[in-house]
Amino acid sequence: MRDHYRVLGIPRNASERMVKLAFEGKMKALADPAYAAPAEEKREEERLLRDAHATLSSPLKREPYDRKLADFESGEREGASGSRFATPARFALAAVVVTAIAGGWFWNERSKERERVRVEEERVAAQRERERQRAEDLAARRREFEERREAQDASARERHERARMERERAVSDSQRRFQENRARAEESNARYRESQERAARERADHQSQRAEEDRRRAAQAEVERQKQYLRSLEQEEERARLQRHEQAQREAREKELQRRLEEFRQRQPAPR
Known part of the structure; x- marks a missing residue:
């Protein structure tokens, strides 16, 4: 068995x-x-x-x-014990x-x-x-992944820092240009006012300075156009205000007329 x-x-x-x-x-x-x-x-x-x-x-x-x-x-x-009867x-x-x-x-x-x-x-x-080789390969891939991710993070941080510095520089340049333009505009306005005052005082020698004055007038043409535009806006607002005033007066007159008609009707004797 x-x-x-x-x-x-x-x-x-x-x-x-x-x-x-x-x-x-x-x-x-x-x-x-x-x-x-x-x-x-x-x-x-x-x-x-x-x-x-x-x-x-x-x-x-x-x-x-x-x-x-x-x-x-x-x-x-x-069976082994019964075999004692067998021959040696x-x-x-x-x-x-x-x-x-x-x-x-x-x-x-x-x-x-x-x-x-x-x-x-x-x-x-x-x-x-x-298994050891797989563990080593896995650890190597993990290290490679970490290194690649750290490199990508560093590159991203560098790009963000560069972009931030460029934005700050652009804002600074824009503010500087704005200040320069405003200073030039104020200076131009000051020159214009000075030229007007000087023109009143120096009208006698106007002919000798006409060429220079023409150049200044050309420089102020844009300012004048803007002023004209503002004046046209003011005139338009004034016309609208007058129209509203006239409309209010008409409505007041109509209300007054209706009131008088109502009073007149009330004073009339009732028909028999």
Whole structure:
């Protein structure tokens, strides 16, 4: 009778989880390409592993199997005790044969187990190496990402600072130009007023200064046009005000006329 516990390499009191882990570990070792064994031997080992797992992972199958295994081992012990009646030569021959078979089987199982352990250790080492390499690659990618992000942040900060300085410089230049333009405008207005006063005082030599005065008039043409525009606005507002005033007067006269008509009607005697 085959010992499923020995096939999986677990003790008799192994739990269902230990049965599952042992089965999965041996199946992985068996499926590893590095496990050197003929295909037929692999299929036979897989069959034995599946039979052992199917029996020991189910309590309904495991309990009857344990009883049969115990009975089988008990029968073997009884058979061994009854063999004392055999002749010494037969007993010695049987012992040699059993020892040779057991030794060969044990050596074969030990070789397979060592090979499976070696393959499993190599697989675990390779997996750890792959995980270490993946961790190093991930750390390198993370460092590269952080460096790239820091470079982008630094570049963005530099662009923002440059834009801020340009905005401040543009505002400063605009304010400076505004102050210069206002100063020139005030200066121009002052010159205009001075020229008007000087024209009143120096009317006698107007002919000699006519050319210069023409140039000043050309410079003041825009100011005059603006003044004319303002005057036209004032005139338009004045006309609108007069129209509103006239409209109010007409409405007042109409109200007064209506009031008088009403008083007149009230004074008339009522018809009989």
